Amino acid sequence: MNQPVSQKLFFWTLVVISIITLSAPTLVVLGASLTSGNIIVFPPDGLSLKWYEALVEKQELQDAFIRSIWVAIICVFISLPTGTLAGIALTKYRLRKGALIQTYLLLPFTIPLIGSGIGLMLVFGEVGVLGSLWPVGVATAVINLPFMIWAVSSSATGLDPDLELAAQNCGAGPVQTFFYVTLPSVMPGIITGSLLMFILSLNEFLVSLLLVDARIVTLPVQVYNSIRSIITPDLAAVSVVFIAVAMLAIAVLDKLVGLEIFLKSK
Amino acid sequence: MNRIPAVSASNVCLQFGDVHAVKNVCFELEEGRFLTVLGPSGSGKTTLLRLIAGFQQPNKGEIFIKGQTVREVAPNKRSIGMVFQRLALFPHMTAAENVAFPLKMRRFDVRMIPDRVKKYLHLVRLEGLGGRRINELSGGQQQRVAIARALVFEPDLLLLDEPLAALDRKLREEMQLEFRRIQKELGVTTINVTHDQREALVVSDQIIVMDHGEIQQDATPLEIYRSPSNPFVANFVGVTNLFHGMLESLEGQKVAIRISQQRLIGTLKSEKLTLNQGVSVKAAVRAEQVRLFRGQSENRDCEVYFEGRVTDVIFEGERILYELSVAALSDALIRIIHHDQQDFSTFELGEVVFVGWKSRDMHVFVVD
Ligand SMILES: Nc1ncnc2c1ncn2[C@@H]1O[C@H](COP(=O)(O)OP(=O)(O)OP(=O)(O)O)[C@@H](O)[C@H]1O
Ligand SMILES: [Mg+2]
Numbered sequence: 001m002n003q004p005v006s007q008k009l010f011f012w013t014l015v016v017i018s019i020i021t022l023s024a025p026t027l028v029v030l031g032a033s034l035t036s037g038n039i040i041v042f043p044p045d046g047l048s049l050k051w052y053e054a055l056v057e058k059q060e061l062q063d064a065f066i067r068s069i070w071v072a073i074i075c076v077f078i079s080l081p082t083g084t085l086a087g088i089a090l091t092k093y094r095l096r097k098g099a100l101i102q103t104y105l106l107l108p109f110t111i112p113l114i115g116s117g118i119g120l121m122l123v124f125g126e127v128g129v130l131g132s133l134w135p136v137g138v139a140t141a142v143i144n145l146p147f148m149i150w151a152v153s154s155s156a157t158g159l160d161p162d163l164e165l166a167a168q169n170c171g172a173g174p175v176q177t178f179f180y181v182t183l184p185s186v187m188p189g190i191i192t193g194s195l196l197m198f199i200l201s202l203n204e205f206l207v208s209l210l211l212v213d214a215r216i217v218t219l220p221v222q223v224y225n226s227i228r229s230i231i232t233p234d235l236a237a238v239s240v241v242f243i244a245v246a247m248l249a250i251a252v253l254d255k256l257v258g259l260e261i262f263l264k265s266k
Numbered sequence: 267m268n269r270i271p272a273v274s275a276s277n278v279c280l281q282f283g284d285v286h287a288v289k290n291v292c293f294e295l296e297e298g299r300f301l302t303v304l305g306p307s308g309s310g311k312t313t314l315l316r317l318i319a320g321f322q323q324p325n326k327g328e329i330f331i332k333g334q335t336v337r338e339v340a341p342n343k344r345s346i347g348m349v350f351q352r353l354a355l356f357p358h359m360t361a362a363e364n365v366a367f368p369l370k371m372r373r374f375d376v377r378m379i380p381d382r383v384k385k386y387l388h389l390v391r392l393e394g395l396g397g398r399r400i401n402e403l404s405g406g407q408q409q410r411v412a413i414a415r416a417l418v419f420e421p422d423l424l425l426l427d428e429p430l431a432a433l434d435r436k437l438r439e440e441m442q443l444e445f446r447r448i449q450k451e452l453g454v455t456t457i458n459v460t461h462d463q464r465e466a467l468v469v470s471d472q473i474i475v476m477d478h479g480e481i482q483q484d485a486t487p488l489e490i491y492r493s494p495s496n497p498f499v500a501n502f503v504g505v506t507n508l509f510h511g512m513l514e515s516l517e518g519q520k521v522a523i524r525i526s527q528q529r530l531i532g533t534l535k536s537e538k539l540t541l542n543q544g545v546s547v548k549a550a551v552r553a554e555q556v557r558l559f560r561g562q563s564e565n566r567d568c569e570v571y572f573e574g575r576v577t578d579v580i581f582e583g584e585r586i587l588y589e590l591s592v593a594a595l596s597d598a599l600i601r602i603i604h605h606d607q608q609d610f611s612t613f614e615l616g617e618v619v620f621v622g623w624k625s626r627d628m629h630v631f632v633v634d
Binding site for chain 1: 319320321340341342343346347348350351352354355356357358367368371372415416419
């Protein structure tokens with residue numbers, strides 16, 4: 001408690017610098033979105049909400065936003081059951097070649113996104129489904145699945161194997177054991193993983209870029225397209241809305257499992 | 267006709283690779299009795315319980331519950347309650363939900379579940395704490411929840427896998443008596459596992475001593491203590507002095523052995539097959555059966571005695587533990603437990619005194 005002043009000063013300087021660095025992009029984009037001028041600048045040129053109002057009329061931005069949400073939902077829908085089962089299986093059964101499988105599951109991290117994007121584009125093109133929205137959801141699920149598996153298995157490693165035996169001893173069959181004991185025990189991991197998947201999928205840009213066409217652009221792609229013509233402050237406004245959605249997801253996470261669990265999970 | 271035992275095992279074996287975790291285990295347990303499986307770490311106690319609970323299948327042999335083999339019966343179909351070594355309470359449920367879980371899974375009438383849960387929480391003295399989460403309960407309270415969960419569906423058999431090992435000594439002794447009380451109250455057949463010999467002696471009707479997966483002795487606590495059937499049991503239960511020697515002659519149960527040039531008389535405890543002179547033997551004398559006295563005139567009834575020097579005095583409260591070095595037995599160290607009596611006479615460190623015992627208290631085993 002009796003730290004020397006210099007040490008305290010050093011500590012707080014570090015904290016302030018980190019906070020500024022981490023939040024600078026957000027603050028800049030938030031500021032820019034509030035401008036009353038017609039070009040995107042920071043600091044803003046007067047304050048107004050007119051660019052948020054403008055969003056209401058920008059049908060294509062809204063559509064893209066809703067499409068992005070759909071993609072994220074499809075992604076969670078696919079990755080939740082697969083990632084959960086894979087995560088539990090990987091920790092529970094000391095699979096022979098378990099290490100190999102784990103490495104294999106990490107591959108999506110090591111392959112540059114552009115590589116997997118092109119691969120997926122070829123696959124979906126071959127099957128003839130390019131041009132619908134759901135393949136984008138599937139693609140983001142495939143690419144980000146390791147995050148889901150990682151979240152669930154970190155929860156499952158802490159699980160006492162005797163718990164499942166205890167459930168059997170209490171009279172629970174394999175299915176009941178899974179639903180009453182195994183699943184609730186890894187629930188924090190499932191919630192964390194799902195929200196992570198939702199946000200990652202919502203933000204996915206590169207792979208979406210390769211898989212969408214003009215009729216089904218997702219929001220990040222739409223913003224990118226707009227930047228290439230004229231940069232107006234409504235792009236900043238839509239980014240802020242986007243950030244707000246992500247923050248909302250984090251708030252939900254905090255409500256459901258407590259951020260401590262999220263931060264503690266290895 | 268004999269009564270059918272509540273649980274029995276015949277020649278049960280389980281191997282992990284080349285480790286015999288359980289080897290040729292045979293026993294019978296009568297209904298309503300309390301059996302303790304006692305043995306050092308790694309002797310196969312947990313494995314034996316897991317075999318009975320059905321989490322593992324024996325490589326060989328059969329386990330019977332009420333005379334029926336359970337080989338084909340899945341663990342969740344056996345009427346067995348178990349308290350695990352690390353309790354394995356469900357952390358996402360409250361104490362009452364934990365206790366209600368077996369009733370739900372075993373499809374008890376939903377209307378009677380709350381009453382039944384209440385009754386068992388009362389039995390383990392946890393009334394009013396049912397709404398707490400597991401991590402809001404103390405260690406001793408968690409033990410009680412685990413016991414209530416194992417008993418609530420009134421199983422034919424209760425298995426306890428050292429659930430007390432992690433508790434401090436006072437709480438452990440309290441809980442031992444608690445187990446005993448509940449077991450007597452309900453009359454449930456119980457198999458308890460421990461490596462604490464005191465616990466085994468205090469709570470059991472029957473004790474099985476195990477080592478390296480094999481049963482060393484199966485008897486009542488009194489028999490285990492008074493007449494251990496081999497040197498391992500003699501050494502594992504109680505404080506025992508063990509000597510190595512050679513057989514000299516045999517007359518009925520009375521046996522003469524030679525321990526470092528001394529000829530001593532003891533009582534033979536091994537089966538008398540064909541015993542030749544010169545076979546090696548182990549002799550065991552309990553620490554509390556060894557006497558200490560200052561002059562030969564004080565010797566009351568010790569047929570065997572030597573001079574020895576006190577090398578250690580350990581005060582343990584109600585008793586004192588002495589250690590003596592006896593020159594005549596090649597400086598063997600002998601431990602003596604001296605209980606506090608009215609005329610509590612103490613011996614000093616370094617003092618030379620007589621140490622002796624009755625020949626009927628020296629048990630001789632043939633070593634094979
Ligand atoms: N799943 C397993 N795989 C391999 N070996 C095992 C397994 N389970 C137990 N063993 C071995 O079987 C032997 C008996 O183990 P067990 O757990 O039954 O001992 P224990 O008497 O319960 O010991 P403790 O008092 O330490 O709990 C040990 O040598 C152990 O290493
Ligand atoms: Mg054990």
